[in-house]
Amino acid sequence: MKLSIISHQLSSTLFWCLILILLVFTPLIKFFFKLNKKNIHTSRKFTLPPGPKPWPIFGNIPEMLANRPIFRWIQKIMDDLNTEITCIRLGKVHVILVSSPEIAREVFIKQDAIFASRANSWSNAYITSGYLATIFTPFGKQWKKMKKLIVTELVSSLRHKWLHGKRVEEADNLVRHVYNQCNKNGGLVNVRDVSRQYSGNVIRRLIFNTRYFGNGSEDGGPGLEEVEYVEAIFTMLEHIFAFSVSDFMPGLRGVNFDGHENKIKKACQIIRKYHDPIIEERIQQWKNGKKTEEEDLLDVLISAKDAHNKFLLTEQEIKSCVLELVLAAIDNPSNAVEWGLAEMMNQPELLKKAIEELDTVVGKERLVQEYDFPKLNYVKACAREAFRLHPINDFNVPHVSMKDTVVSNFFIPKGSHVILRRQGLGLNPRVWKEPFNFKPERHLKKDGSNLSLEDPSLNSIIFSTGRRGCPGIMLGTSMIIMLFARLLHGFTWSVPPNESSIDLFETHGGTTKAKSLVAFAEPRLPPETYSL
Numbered sequence: 001m002k003l004s005i006i007s008h009q010l011s012s013t014l015f016w017c018l019i020l021i022l023l024v025f026t027p028l029i030k031f032f033f034k035l036n037k038k039n040i041h042t043s044r045k046f047t048l049p050p051g052p053k054p055w056p057i058f059g060n061i062p063e064m065l066a067n068r069p070i071f072r073w074i075q076k077i078m079d080d081l082n083t084e085i086t087c088i089r090l091g092k093v094h095v096i097l098v099s100s101p102e103i104a105r106e107v108f109i110k111q112d113a114i115f116a117s118r119a120n121s122w123s124n125a126y127i128t129s130g131y132l133a134t135i136f137t138p139f140g141k142q143w144k145k146m147k148k149l150i151v152t153e154l155v156s157s158l159r160h161k162w163l164h165g166k167r168v169e170e171a172d173n174l175v176r177h178v179y180n181q182c183n184k185n186g187g188l189v190n191v192r193d194v195s196r197q198y199s200g201n202v203i204r205r206l207i208f209n210t211r212y213f214g215n216g217s218e219d220g221g222p223g224l225e226e227v228e229y230v231e232a233i234f235t236m237l238e239h240i241f242a243f244s245v246s247d248f249m250p251g252l253r254g255v256n257f258d259g260h261e262n263k264i265k266k267a268c269q270i271i272r273k274y275h276d277p278i279i280e281e282r283i284q285q286w287k288n289g290k291k292t293e294e295e296d297l298l299d300v301l302i303s304a305k306d307a308h309n310k311f312l313l314t315e316q317e318i319k320s321c322v323l324e325l326v327l328a329a330i331d332n333p334s335n336a337v338e339w340g341l342a343e344m345m346n347q348p349e350l351l352k353k354a355i356e357e358l359d360t361v362v363g364k365e366r367l368v369q370e371y372d373f374p375k376l377n378y379v380k381a382c383a384r385e386a387f388r389l390h391p392i393n394d395f396n397v398p399h400v401s402m403k404d405t406v407v408s409n410f411f412i413p414k415g416s417h418v419i420l421r422r423q424g425l426g427l428n429p430r431v432w433k434e435p436f437n438f439k440p441e442r443h444l445k446k447d448g449s450n451l452s453l454e455d456p457s458l459n460s461i462i463f464s465t466g467r468r469g470c471p472g473i474m475l476g477t478s479m480i481i482m483l484f485a486r487l488l489h490g491f492t493w494s495v496p497p498n499e500s501s502i503d504l505f506e507t508h509g510g511t512t513k514a515k516s517l518v519a520f521a522e523p524r525l526p527p528e529t530y531s532l
């Protein structure tokens, strides 16, 4: 009897426990089931964007290796499939390439929050000592901390004003250097070298408050150290987003399969050889009280404090951040100005228009200053056109999707790398008439109002947009326009005597100009204007 009462009580307790469990868990189970069903449903209902059929395990890596340079292979795939979005699979990773502004806006504006992460790759991790900075760091706490610091402390309007004098010094140095070159080499100037060095000088001056790492050169040009440094930066940039096999086959990381790892390591060592001793010494100066006032961006980074009044950044974070800033600032301005000037030299009427604008706005008695920029719409249109037609790289920095989603009726799985093709967008014939022709007028506004270099419509990409958009627009714009305007206004440019025109071929492997632009330069302002 007792036993039956106990067993009855037990079974009723069990019964109620079961009911409770069901009550609590059923909605949860249903929720997860629904979610899963939704994912399965989504991936069944929507297909991946069109693309070549992948092999098991390796995906399209074999074709990728057989068809380098990759961007020309991808361009051909998209042309053959007549598509503005494609998917190639590299190892397990779906890489989605886009050359449609409508799809670009869906990814970078409408679904920006989903695509705000970055790829986990050997080079990204190596360069940033394990994702301690911003550009290459996946979405998360560290990225938010570093991006906020850049936006509020390094590139705000106030900081831009604070750094004005340093930018002017380097703009003057640029003119002095080119002026001195006019008297050497029979007036032949290597515009690529001059532009790269100018960009390097500006960012170095802003960060380290110095023009030279060593003794420099008396004519305002680079010393041996700066030449080595800028070369290392370009080597690094060339190999970061270069589809290294080990980025897609993690088992190959560290074995230097395609030579990229060693090149990045070597370039990184060179850059750090110059940066690190300065950074380490400066940190000591702040710690031992020898330095108490901010004089440049390095001081700003070192002295930044957190909510508890403690130093916000570690030494490694400072080093990684400085390295990224340098990588961010040098290649775009120099490439755009080299291409822009090359295109204009082959169409002298464009060169004439730009110079007329500069003479009207600035006159001939002084050099261009930043306050002239709002009135230099034609020069800015030329810069925009150079970016549209000749971006430094076809590939924008990859964005990584943080969950499964659907874009333009295609299924995009979580972890996909979405890459906007800068040249693909810039040459899209649906958007741009006569896309292959350099026509700055297409950018001018009808009402003549101030033109900016931003393009949030993503019809072309200069600074990009959204959470991962470039925070350095103000500084970047001033570097590009100052470089372009001072070269155009200060000098008359002509094709070297033994050439009939400037050749406009791209390198086989990329979108940079195959041959450095070397042109004949003559000062066009009164001599006293150059005595800086």
Ligand code: HEM
Pocket: 134, 135, 136, 147, 150, 154, 155, 325, 328, 329, 332, 333, 396, 397, 398, 461, 462, 463, 464, 465, 467, 468, 469, 470, 471, 472, 473, 475, 476, 477, 479, 480
């Ligand atoms: C000079 C012309 C410049 C151009 C054309 C340019 C362009 C770009 C582009 C296209 C991106 C990628 C955006 C994306 O992922 O969608 C980017 C990212 C970035 N740029 Fe610039 N940039 C320039 C200068 C600078 C400068 C001077 C700085 C320094 C403050 C800077 C800092 C950054 C940073 C930190 C990011 C990463 C943002 C993130 O991942 O959240 N850039 N830039």
